[in-house]
Amino acid sequence: MSRRGRRNRRPLMLMRPVPGPSPVHNLWAGTKLLVVLAVSILLTISPSWCAIGLTASLILLAALLGGISYTCIPSVPRSIGLIVVVGSVFTIVNGGAPNLALGSVTVGLGGFLDFLRVTALGLVLLGLGAVTTWTTQIADIAPAVAQLGRPLRLLRLPVDDWAVTIALSFRMFPMLAEEFRLLAAARRLQPPSPEKRSRRVELADLCTAAMVIALRRANEMGDAIAARGGAGRISAGSARPGWADALALVVVAAMFGLVLTG
Amino acid sequence: MCAGFGSVPRWSVRVRSAGLPSGGMQPAELAQAAMTAALMGAIGVASIVIPGAVVFAWLGAVPMGVLSFRHRLGVGLAAAVAAGLIGFLVAGFGGLISVLTCVYMGAIAGQVKRRGRGVATMLSVAAGWGILVAIFCVGVFTATTYLRRTVIAAISSNVGGFAVLVREIPIVGAAVGAFHRAVENWLIHWPLFFGIGVWLIVMFGTSFGWSVLTPVLRRIEEVTDLTIEGSLSAIDNSAPAGPLPVVLTDVSYRYPGADHDTLEPVSLRVDVGDHVAVTGANGSGKTTLMRILAGSRPTGGSVQRPGGVGLGQLAGTALVLQHAESQILGLRVADDVVWGLPHDRQIDVEALLDEVGLAGMADRDTAGLSGGELQRLAVASALARQPALLVADEVTTMVDQGGRQAVIKVLDGLTRHHRLGLVHITHYPEEAASADRVVRLGPNRDVDPAPAAPVAASQTLSGPTILEVNDVSFDYAQGTPWSRPALRNVSFTVTAGEGVLLCGGNGSGKSTLAWIMAGLQQPTTGECLLDGRPTSEQLGAVALCFQAARLQLLRGRAGAAVAALAGFSSTDTGAIERALASVRLGTEIADVLIDRLSGGQLRRVALAGLLARAPRLLILDEPLAGLDSAAQADLIDLLVRIRRQGQTMIVISHDVSNLSPLCPRTIELERGSLVSAVRKDQE
Numbered sequence: 001m002s003r004r005g006r007r008n009r010r011p012l013m014l015m016r017p018v019p020g021p022s023p024v025h026n027l028w029a030g031t032k033l034l035v036v037l038a039v040s041i042l043l044t045i046s047p048s049w050c051a052i053g054l055t056a057s058l059i060l061l062a063a064l065l066g067g068i069s070y071t072c073i074p075s076v077p078r079s080i081g082l083i084v085v086v087g088s089v090f091t092i093v094n095g096g097a098p099n100l101a102l103g104s105v106t107v108g109l110g111g112f113l114d115f116l117r118v119t120a121l122g123l124v125l126l127g128l129g130a131v132t133t134w135t136t137q138i139a140d141i142a143p144a145v146a147q148l149g150r151p152l153r154l155l156r157l158p159v160d161d162w163a164v165t166i167a168l169s170f171r172m173f174p175m176l177a178e179e180f181r182l183l184a185a186a187r188r189l190q191p192p193s194p195e196k197r198s199r200r201v202e203l204a205d206l207c208t209a210a211m212v213i214a215l216r217r218a219n220e221m222g223d224a225i226a227a228r229g230g231a232g233r234i235s236a237g238s239a240r241p242g243w244a245d246a247l248a249l250v251v252v253a254a255m256f257g258l259v260l261t262g
Numbered sequence: 263m264c265a266g267f268g269s270v271p272r273w274s275v276r277v278r279s280a281g282l283p284s285g286g287m288q289p290a291e292l293a294q295a296a297m298t299a300a301l302m303g304a305i306g307v308a309s310i311v312i313p314g315a316v317v318f319a320w321l322g323a324v325p326m327g328v329l330s331f332r333h334r335l336g337v338g339l340a341a342a343v344a345a346g347l348i349g350f351l352v353a354g355f356g357g358l359i360s361v362l363t364c365v366y367m368g369a370i371a372g373q374v375k376r377r378g379r380g381v382a383t384m385l386s387v388a389a390g391w392g393i394l395v396a397i398f399c400v401g402v403f404t405a406t407t408y409l410r411r412t413v414i415a416a417i418s419s420n421v422g423g424f425a426v427l428v429r430e431i432p433i434v435g436a437a438v439g440a441f442h443r444a445v446e447n448w449l450i451h452w453p454l455f456f457g458i459g460v461w462l463i464v465m466f467g468t469s470f471g472w473s474v475l476t477p478v479l480r481r482i483e484e485v486t487d488l489t490i491e492g493s494l495s496a497i498d499n500s501a502p503a504g505p506l507p508v509v510l511t512d513v514s515y516r517y518p519g520a521d522h523d524t525l526e527p528v529s530l531r532v533d534v535g536d537h538v539a540v541t542g543a544n545g546s547g548k549t550t551l552m553r554i555l556a557g558s559r560p561t562g563g564s565v566q567r568p569g570g571v572g573l574g575q576l577a578g579t580a581l582v583l584q585h586a587e588s589q590i591l592g593l594r595v596a597d598d599v600v601w602g603l604p605h606d607r608q609i610d611v612e613a614l615l616d617e618v619g620l621a622g623m624a625d626r627d628t629a630g631l632s633g634g635e636l637q638r639l640a641v642a643s644a645l646a647r648q649p650a651l652l653v654a655d656e657v658t659t660m661v662d663q664g665g666r667q668a669v670i671k672v673l674d675g676l677t678r679h680h681r682l683g684l685v686h687i688t689h690y691p692e693e694a695a696s697a698d699r700v701v702r703l704g705p706n707r708d709v710d711p712a713p714a715a716p717v718a719a720s721q722t723l724s725g726p727t728i729l730e731v732n733d734v735s736f737d738y739a740q741g742t743p744w745s746r747p748a749l750r751n752v753s754f755t756v757t758a759g760e761g762v763l764l765c766g767g768n769g770s771g772k773s774t775l776a777w778i779m780a781g782l783q784q785p786t787t788g789e790c791l792l793d794g795r796p797t798s799e800q801l802g803a804v805a806l807c808f809q810a811a812r813l814q815l816l817r818g819r820a821g822a823a824v825a826a827l828a829g830f831s832s833t834d835t836g837a838i839e840r841a842l843a844s845v846r847l848g849t850e851i852a853d854v855l856i857d858r859l860s861g862g863q864l865r866r867v868a869l870a871g872l873l874a875r876a877p878r879l880l881i882l883d884e885p886l887a888g889l890d891s892a893a894q895a896d897l898i899d900l901l902v903r904i905r906r907q908g909q910t911m912i913v914i915s916h917d918v919s920n921l922s923p924l925c926p927r928t929i930e931l932e933r934g935s936l937v938s939a940v941r942k943d944q945e
Contacts, residue, residue, distance in 0.1 A: 010741045012311065014352055018743045033351075040355055047409050071742050090423030091416070111419020118416045125354035126311070133352055139593035139627070145347065158340070161287045166344040167593065168296030169303065174629045175587055176300055179813065185782050186814045189802055191829030191875065204477040207324050209816045210301075211482055212857075214325065218290075218297035219493065220588035225289035226494035227556070227581040228591070228602035228643070229574025236596035236611055236624070 012074035015133055015173065023244060024066035024135040030144035031245040032132050035252050039128060042256060043121060051259045052120050058255065059127045066135040073130075084119060091115040142167035143235040164231045172217065179213050287340060290495035294329055295341040301325040302341070303348030306361035310353035319360050323471035324478055326368025331376045331479060338369050366391060366464070367471035374472075375479065384472050385465070392464035396457040403456060414449050421445045484818055484855075494581075497557040497571065503578030504569020505651040506683050507533040508555065513563035515550045525550040527563060530701055532683045534650065537674075538701060539694030540687040544860055544890045546704025548687045549584070552655040555685060556581055572650075574602060580644035582654040586636035586661065590643075595631075596624035599643050614642040617679070618672050632768040634665020641672055645680065652676065653685045658693065659888045662768060662916040670696075689890040725758030728878055728910060729779065729797075729804075734788035736774055736934075748774040750934045751788070756879065756912065761905050763921050764914045766931035772914050775931065776881050779912070780806040792878060805877035809884040811868040812856070820859065820867045821852030827871025841874040842867075846900060862893035866900070873904065880904075881912045886920060898924060 017025070039058070043051055062068075091111040146163035153159050187206075197205075225231065287295070302322040309319030322345075330338045342365040349357030370391065374384045403410050425442035429435045448455040508531070515525040525547030532538055532555075542548050554560050556579055557571035572578020583589045592598030596611045603609065615621055618638040631639065637657050644652055654673055658666040674696045676684050686697060694700045736749040749771045756762055766772050777783040778790050781797035781804060790797050797804055808814050815823035817832075824841050825832040832838075839849045845866040851859075859867065865885060872880065885901070886894045901924050905911055913925050922928075930937040 011739050013739055013742055013744050014307065014311075016744055036351070036354075040350075044355065044406055044409055047412055069743060074742075087420055090421075090427065091419040092423065093426045094419040094423030111415065111423065114412055114415035114419060117412055121412075122356075125356070129350075129352050129354050129357075137594075139597060141347075141351070142593075158287070158336070161292070162340050162343045164287075164292055165295045165299060165340040166347055168292060168591065169299035169344045169348065171591060171593055171628070172296055172300040173304070176297070176304070179810070182808060182810060182813045183816075185777070185780075185806075186808065186816065188782065189780065189806060190816075190826060191802055193826060194829065194831045200477075203474060204481065205816060207321065207474060207478045208481040209813075211324065211328055211478060213813070214297050214301055215294075215328070215482070217588055218293045220583075220585045221296070221591070222290035222293035223494040224583060224585075224589035224591060225292055225602070226497065226499075227574055227583065227589070229499060229572075229578070229647075230289055230602060231287070231292060232602040232604050233600045233607075234592070234597065236592075236594070236600045 009075040010071065010073070013072070015138055015170070017137055018066070018068055018072060018134050020067070020135070022066045022135065024062050024131075025137075026244060027135075027248055028144065028239055028241040028245050029136050029140035030148045031241055031248055032136055033141070033144060033148065035248060036128050036132050038252055038256070040125060042259060043125065046259055047117065047121050048259065049117065052117065052124055054255050054258065055124045055128065056120075058251075059124065059131050062131045062135070066131065068131065068134055072134055087115050087119070088112060138170045139167075139235065140237075140239060142170065143237070143239065146234075161231070164234055167234045168221065168225075172221065175217060176214060179217070180210065183209060183213065287337060288495060290493065291333055291337045292340075294333060295337050296344065298325045298329040298338075298341040299344035299348065302345035302361055302364050303352075306345065306349040306357050306364065307352045309360050310349075310356045320364060320367065320467055320470055321474070322361065322364030323367035323371065323467070324474055326365055327372040327375075327471055327475040328368075328479065328482065330369045330372025331475075332372075335369075335373070338365075338372075341365075342369075363463075363467060364471075366395075367467045368475070370468050371472040371475045375475070381472070384468065388465050388468035389461075391468075392461040395464050396460040399460045400453050400457045404453070410452075414452065418446065418449055481818065494553065494556060494558075494573070497553075497573060499557065499571065499573045499575075501570025501572075503572020503575045503650070505567050505571050505579045507531060508565065508567040508651065508683075510554070510560075511564045511566075513551075513554060513560040513565060515547065515554065515558075516561045523547070523562070525554070525560075526704065528701065528703060529563075532651065532685055534681055534683050535677055536683045536699070537677045537697045538683070538685050538699050539697035540685060540701045540703060541689065541691055541694050542703030543689060543892055544862075548689070548703055549655055551703065552581070552653050552685075552687055555579070555651070555653050574647060576648055577650050578647065579651045579653065580647050580649035582637065582640045582644055582652070582657050584656040584659055586633045586640065586657075589640050590628045590631075590636050592628060592643075594624070595620065595626050595628060595639060598628055598639055599624075599646050601643065603646065609646050611646075614645055615639075617645070618642045619668060632665060633661040634668050634768075637661055637665070637669045638672055641669075641676075645676075648680075649682055651683050651685070653687070655687045656689060658688065658690065664767065664916075666693075691891075725760070727755045728758050728793055729756040730789075730791040730794075731755070731775075731779070732789050732791065734775075734778060734785040734790055736771070736778065736783070737786045740786055748934055749778075749785070752931070752934075752936050753788075754929055754936065756910060758910055759908050760910055760927065761925040762912045763918065763925035763928045764912055764931065765916055765918055765928060766937075767916065769933070770931040771934040772931055773883065776806060776883055776912075776914055779879070779881060780804045782806075802875070803877065804879045804881060805872040805875065807865070807868050807872055807880070807882045807885065809887055811864040814868050814871075815856045815864065818855060819852065820854050820856060820863075823856055824852070824867060824871040824874070827868065828874035830874070837874070841870040844873055845870045860893070861888045862897055865889075865897060869900075869904075873909070879910045879912065881914065883914045884916075885913060886915060886917050894920060 039055055043055060094111045142163045145166055146160060149159035149162065302325055305318060305322040309316050326338065326341065329341055345361045345365065346358050349361035370387050371384060374387060421442050425438050428438050510528065510530040512527040512529055514523045514527045516523045528551065540548060540551060554565060557573060574580065590598050591601045595615065599611050599614055600609055611624055615624060618641050620635065620638055620642065658669055661669060670693055673684065673686055676682065688694060731752055731754050734749055734752045738746045738748055752775065764772055764775065774783065778785050779797060781801045784798050792800060792803055814827065817823040817826050821838045822832045824838050825834065828841055830837045838852055842849060842851060847866050847870065851863065885897060889897065898920060905924060913921055915921055918928065
């Protein structure tokens with residue numbers, strides 16, 4: 001890869017919302033979680049072109065309303081493009097052969113269309129998650145999970161502990177990321193060892209270093225939690241679903257109807 | 263295979279549930295589960311969205327394995343739920359499946375080890391579990407007819423097309439043709455082949471998890487001390503709060519098996535309205551004293567208080583700890599203030615934030631705060647509990663100069679505005695000035711504040727230019743909506759043998775510039791040249807000593823870590839001893855575990871390894887952070903000697919006054935731009 005190309009690549013930004021507010025930002029985090037879950041299940045049950053198309057339009061609509069520009073999308077490495085091209089060539093060449101499990105499909109482009117559909121399905125599922133995380137404050141997710149999971153308490157499941165764990169793991173994310181960035185830099189700066197070290201030893205070295213860092217962080221955080229007398233509230237706000245959320249759910253329900261009856 | 267782990271793992275954590283609702287997760291369990299979830303979620307997501315990272319997907323089994331080895335199943339379940347949510351949110355079902363795969367691999371390996379069993383047990387558990395998973399997967403795939411047909415058709419036509427394309431090539435064509443027929447056959451009988459495939463993945467994956475976990479667990483046990491004894495999580499917090507007045511009589515602490523006291527006998531009384539400062543050098547037992555005030559049992563002497571410590575409870579004991587980042591638990595500033603409070607407690611968050619000088623910041627993300635802001639937020643969160651006793655433990659060690667004064671100002675006002683007793687533990691004597699009483703711990707080490715004679719500026723100015731920073735700018739996440747400038751048109755040169763101090767406040771771009779000079783990052787525009795060539799093409803020519811030197815010392819023992827940094831063979835004891843001697847460390851330190859070294863020793867060991875390669879340029883990032891005054895003076899003295907030998911050096915620090923003898927020239931960055939380039943030629 002040329003240095004020039006490397007300089008201009010857009011990095012992948014995860015769990016960082018784009019500046020708001022927007023109608024999509026303002027939706028309750030729980031609504032967005034439910035929509036992602038529902039649409040994912042729908043696509044698994046019925047990955048028809050209709051469902052994929054509707055989901056793609058839903059993503060575009062959310063992106064439009066949420067002020068997400070195409071610059072959010074990270075640069076796609078060439079290897080991915082290559083795989084798609086090779087796959088397309090293979091499946092188009094295969095066009096003549098009968099499709100065993102799918103006899104009804106038109107001979108010729110059948111295999112290619114199937115390949116295209118699986119690829120589109122993967123893209124749409126990734127896009128759905130991306131649009132959600134780009135418009136949702138991380139801080140709002142754990143409280144929403146706690147509220148959504150409330151019925152599970154009847155089954156004596158420790159939903160509140162789970163919500164606390166989720167919130168703390170989001171809190172830990174940037175800290176661990178920074179330490180691993182330094183760890184990776186330290187390894188890059190290190191000269192090659194004169195001894196021949198096996199892959200296995202290298203892997204164990206790296207895992208140990210990473211785990212020791214992470215365990216130390218977790219110990220410090222454990223002390224901090226103990227200093228607050230254990231878990232309790234995790235959020236100062238009290239976000240609740242509103243009319244916009246109901247509207248969003250109606251839209252998704254309509255989508256279900258179209259796909260499953262159509 | 264599991265020799266070395268007795269029937270009961272030595273550092274597995276036994277849970278006491280005193281004072282908390284039964285079954286609820288303990289502080290240490292929550293933190294460990296959250297850490298594991300963050301790691302597994304990150305690995306799971308990376309393996310889906312970063313092409314090529316699939317290879318590492320199973321490494322998520324390692325953190326899960328360590329967690330399962332140390333904790334009960336319920337803790338692993340919480341980690342699995344959190345990691346699954348992260349995986350699903352970011353990478354959909356693919357991410358979820360990737361995470362869940364690591365969960366069972368690690369959980370089986372870890373739990374089998376926790377119970378002291380060996381490979382045979384692991385394999386039989388995995389075999390049984392594999393059957394369940396295979397049945398489940400085949401069931402799901404059977405139910406989702408539409409998806410199955412599409413996927414099968416896509417696979418079939420890919421392989422078919424490949425076969426058609428290579429048909430004419432002599433041997434390959436025949437081989438691929440046979441493969442094609444085999445695949446077609448598998449696809450017809452998919453339930454059988456899919457089921458067996460899933461079962462094999464479970465067996466293979468769990469064995470992989472086991473084989474990586476075994477050396478990692480042994481090494482972790484060797485390298486670190488992770489027993490929960492003595493940590494705050496082990497404190498019995500069940501009695502009703504009544505921490506003041508507390509009377510310590512000849513209290514001392516000695517770790518089991520140690521030959522001397524970590525904390526030598528000390529007597530102390532704290533009542534409401536008292537402001538007591540505790541000072542002492544590193545290693546004098548300051549943090550141990552904090553833990554005893556917070557409720558840990560001393561090994562000698564007696565502690566008397568009217569009730570329980572009431573850690574984190576209303577009118578109990580509140581702590582502000584040394585590690586600014588790790589003690590902030592909320593994702594937003596306001597979340598942190600209320601974190602852990604009972605759900606029905608009403609708090610005036612704005613007023614508390616106002617008192618510590620963070621007014622109007624309630625909705626800010628805590629991840630973007632500076633060290634000083636984090637510590638002031640920690641004070642606000644402590645005050646939200648209206649504590650009777652507030653203990654601040656070395657709260658300014660990781661904070662820059664400006665931030666330090668703001669934190670001290672907040673602390674000094676506390677006893678006037680609240681009904682509480684304040685114990686402020688610090689290794690900076692000047693911070694103890696406003697206390698009513700000062701308690702000194704440990705031997706009275708007199709510190710000479712100006713030990714080293716300055717390096718003459720004139721002796722170094724004539725050398726050739728070795729580093730050229732030409733009009734360097736850098737943007738984070740360039741081209742995305744998150745883009746943020748870090749450096750703007752920075753230009754300067756460094757000549758051979760020169761010492762330069764690079765200073766600037768939080769977020770001024772110092773660290774980014776250091777990474778660019780070390781070649782770890784390329785400037786967005788402009789260039790950074792070492793001897794006329796871009797630094798990014800000659801990684802390692804510039805030595806960079808991190809603020810967190812611990813992250814550079816990747817082996818278990820100091821000698822091996824030096825060898826790894828210097829590129830020596832770890833058996834070359836002569837070279838290692840010479841390297842250690844160059845930073846005035848004795849040979850005996852080579853066998854000491856890295857985790858047993860003090861902050862000053864850590865920096866010296868890292869320096870020993872870096873200097874052994876005779877770098878063209880040495881960059882030190884905040885070398886004095888976290889050291890007490892004596893260790894700071896020692897290190898500056900050492901660095902001055904190294905400079906005198908002609909080593910070119912750039913020191914990044916906010917501690918201008920202490921470092922000026924070392925670096926005659928100062929460069930200041932402010933919000934990514936060069937402010938001044940002062941050369942103290944006339945000294």
